[in-house]
Amino acid sequence: MFTTCGFCAGNLGGDGGASGLGVGRRFAYDAHRSRAWVICQRCARWNLTPFDDRETSINALETMATAGRVAATSEHVALVRNGSYDIVRVGQPRRPEYATWRYGERVKARERERLKFIIPATAVAVGGMLAFNFAVGGSMGALLGQVPSMADNLYTTIVGNRKVGDVETPVCDHCGRPMVLKAKHMQHARLTHNVHTDLALLLACPRCKAFGSLLEGLDAERALRAGLTFVNLKKGKRIKKKAEEAAGYVDRHGGPETFIRMTTRMEKPVSSLVGTEALALEMAVDEQAELRELERQWQQAEEIANIADGLLIDPAVDEALNKLRKPDQPHG
Numbered sequence: 001m002f003t004t005c006g007f008c009a010g011n012l013g014g015d016g017g018a019s020g021l022g023v024g025r026r027f028a029y030d031a032h033r034s035r036a037w038v039i040c041q042r043c044a045r046w047n048l049t050p051f052d053d054r055e056t057s058i059n060a061l062e063t064m065a066t067a068g069r070v071a072a073t074s075e076h077v078a079l080v081r082n083g084s085y086d087i088v089r090v091g092q093p094r095r096p097e098y099a100t101w102r103y104g105e106r107v108k109a110r111e112r113e114r115l116k117f118i119i120p121a122t123a124v125a126v127g128g129m130l131a132f133n134f135a136v137g138g139s140m141g142a143l144l145g146q147v148p149s150m151a152d153n154l155y156t157t158i159v160g161n162r163k164v165g166d167v168e169t170p171v172c173d174h175c176g177r178p179m180v181l182k183a184k185h186m187q188h189a190r191l192t193h194n195v196h197t198d199l200a201l202l203l204a205c206p207r208c209k210a211f212g213s214l215l216e217g218l219d220a221e222r223a224l225r226a227g228l229t230f231v232n233l234k235k236g237k238r239i240k241k242k243a244e245e246a247a248g249y250v251d252r253h254g255g256p257e258t259f260i261r262m263t264t265r266m267e268k269p270v271s272s273l274v275g276t277e278a279l280a281l282e283m284a285v286d287e288q289a290e291l292r293e294l295e296r297q298w299q300q301a302e303e304i305a306n307i308a309d310g311l312l313i314d315p316a317v318d319e320a321l322n323k324l325r326k327p328d329q330p331h332g
Helices: 051-067 100-136 141-160 183-188 217-235 240-252 256-266 275-310 315-325
Strands: 026-030 035-039 046-048 069-073 077-082 085-090 190-192 200-204 211-216
Touching: 026 051, 026 275, 035 051, 035 085, 035 275, 046 275, 051 077, 051 085, 069 275, 077 275, 085 275, 100 141, 141 183, 141 217, 183 200, 183 217, 190 256, 200 217, 211 217, 217 275, 240 256, 240 275, 256 275
Parallel strands: 026 085
Antiparallel strands: 026 035, 035 046, 069 077, 077 085, 190 200, 200 211
């Protein structure tokens, strides 16, 4: 079995879990077409497994997927989590199981990012204040306990000032100025919809404060994801405690797609969403985006797999199979 990615030459890492592949932490398989892939953690490209070992790999991945839990599902793919391993099942996905862990990885990643900033910042601030406190004779001791909260607020401010990426800068219809969008600006946007898409954002101009532009579809999704990350961070630091409630909230309202459609039809400002509702919307939007990206990756990998596997078939056999697949032609 190969140990490096065929696209970026990065190390595939991991131990393959129970897949028998010996490498990888994210896999994909299509039992119907006899395809199995190791997904590179560095570039996210799908590496087709060797043909000779593929059946064994597919059986092992099916066992892993059956023992795991479905994180998200669409018409073509399902994302299954088994411990620290992800398995993408291609074909006819099973109905998702409704559980908090479905969204746990994103919440954990956010918490890790927050702590990477807060812990060093707090240590530096406390060290400096202790030295100053000693120099002035202990007059600043009362402020030491406030340092972690101050560092947390600073981190929230940094997240809020991040620019919204991959969205073309809109121009305000009211004042005519370009609207340089940051995550914090999205809290003033209004959720809406139109005949073209179920998700749209009516943006408030950072300069003149009037509603001056409309984002639709993917642009609205990208901006909303950035904005909700800031809103949820701002509204509650103990976001993990709300994850179970938010997951159930999405499921009770018919799943991600239905929940997004229902929420946008209320045409609420993003800032008016309550804690659970805001986190639930972030979860639903994230899930839809991840599934769409998985489907894109699968379609690209399937094209390569068709070419690779086609090279292993004798041309005469391939021609005979094509004739059998074609409907009978009328004789002239």
